[in-house]
Amino acid sequence: GAVVSQHPSWVICKSGTSVKIECRSLDFQATTMFWYRQFPKQSLMLMATSNEGSKATYEQGVEKDKFLINHASLTLSTLTVTSAHPEDSSFYICSASPTSGQTWSYNEQFFGPGTRLTVL
């Protein structure tokens, strides 16, 4: 149980194009999902917190118009990298926190397998 999937697992795109990454909680409902970015040999850096049905909260230094987040249901959040540039190349990871009342603790986060984005 507590499985989070991401799609695609890797993507290569040309500079200037937009890329959408999906994050799904497969066997639980998640009111809150998180998006992280990880550069090689570095730790995860939180980009934004997304709550179902409301606008995402972005961390300082993360451009909300560049990284569009939509959390339309309790099992799906999407991150769209708009007008991607080579410096956006990174490993993007989402996580989901179970809604209260389910098997798992509210404080647990379950991570997706990540999406490797390469912008040429």
Next chain:
Amino acid sequence: SQKIEQNSEALNIQEGKTATLTCNYTNYSPAYLQWYRQDPGRGPVFLLLIRENEKEKRKERLKVTFDTTLKQSLFHITASQPADSATYLCALNNAGNMLTFGGGTRLMVKP
């Protein structure tokens, strides 16, 4: 500012020995501390969560301690195996569920 420090140098140990990883933090009063395992090119996998009022927690070959006075957590893997080789991340959160991660320590268990 909040800071979470893990030994950035890789830890190399022999199979069968106990691996001990350290997580220190400053300017933070976390309600929970969590340990994750991350393999190359994969997302983190949750291992253990320990609360601020707990001193120790165990799960199979894993043991975590949490000293809020020293602001430190130790993560132990007993009877280590080559399959335990990975990067281990500690993460802290307060009463909410937003996590702040340390830089991770890479563990290499040699047969």
